[in-house]
Amino acid sequence: MQLMRLAPLAMALIAAVSTAEACTVAVATPGILALASNGQTLSSSNSGGVASVLAISDLDLDLNGRRITVSNLRLDSTPAGFAAPVTYAASYTATWLLGSASGSLASNPSFNVPPVLDLVVTLTLHNTVTSTTGFRQGNYSTKTTVTCS
């Protein structure tokens, strides 16, 4: 009899956990790239540039931490005719309750956030594109993939 009463509760718990909110990544501040005075780097770290700030949250209070990865930095749009070879760099700092991490695309592109403490992670991301032959006039945009898994 007692088991019969627990069955609906058990089903409800399964449903609640399996539909719990997944890790979410939201861009709070879009990044802005600015040209360096030497004309060779277009970066959010340059004077006038703005880092992108992301809010990453995992609302299911499970025993799984989260792994956050920065990857696939690429030029998304350039002025017509721009074909100069470029190199890319990205760096980040992340903070959460009782912890922090920092790294770059070239080294430490991923970091782990412990369970429960991954409720809210603030990620500050910089993008840099370098062209030794400079950048021609026009609009540029880069994209970087941030994954929470």
Added chain:
Amino acid sequence: MRVAGVVVLSGLLLPGTAQAVDVTFTGLVVDTCTIALTTPGVMLLSNDGTILGSDQGLGVPATVTVVSIGTNTISLAEPTLLTYPAGYTPGGETLEIAYTGLASHPLFSEMGLSFNVGLLSLSELFVDLKMTNPDGFVQGAYTAKTVLTCS
């Protein structure tokens, strides 16, 4: 209770769903170019007295510094005579310019000249100017100019 305990435990081990987001950065590059005259030129008279130029003897070409970002064009306007001594009648002279340095056009030209520059850190352009008059020049001070623009 045993059933409920098993259910809760299995639920806690369920991994959450991964999410990937593309973060966009945008930037605008505007062409800029700055030029500055660092050394005015000095013209000297040739031995035969018919040429007054910065390329003569100890004459000094004008030095201009240029910084360029993006794609720009540097233009040197047709040279003109600015001042001359009271006893000199202008009109018989020919004015010509040439340049070397970050770009080179060593042959003197009566016409304006121009060339393109891309990304350019602080660089120097040396501009020569000369006046030629088969009738020669009277004693006194002369000044001539060419206007440089970068756009």
